[in-house]
Amino acid sequence: MARAQHGTTARVKSRTGLLPLAAGILSAVALTGAAFATVEAAGCEGPAQYIRHDNHIELVGGCVNGTELPATTGTRHATALPEDSKP
Structure with a gap:
């Protein structure tokens, strides 16, 4: 009798483990679809x-429109160091 209970418990745990996996995959598919629709x-x-x-x-x-940018x-000018100098 103990075997039957252990087998049933194992099946229930494996089925409940699929729910978070399925929810994650469904969320990823929905977000990917939303990204494509936005683009x-x-x-x-x-x-x-x-x-x-x-x-x-x-x-x-x-x-991008240049008038919308801040x-x-x-302007900042970069100063180049000579090649043989070390910073």
């Missing part, structure tokens, strides 16, 4: 690309 609804004309000009690089295309107060 499709964005309505961008084409992919963005960077174009190099003489003194700067410009982002052209895509969903303004900067100034």
Whole structure:
């Protein structure tokens, strides 16, 4: 009789272990679908690309508009160290 109870308990535990797995997979599928729907609804004309000009690089295309970005107060210039110097 003890064997029958042990076998039943093992079956119940294995079935209850599938519930969190199924919930996780269902959540992943739902979030993936939501991400694809969001990207499709964005309505961008084409992919963005960077174009190099003489003194700067410009982002052209895509969903980012330069007027929506925050303004900067100034530019930072990087100082290059000579190749033989150590920082």
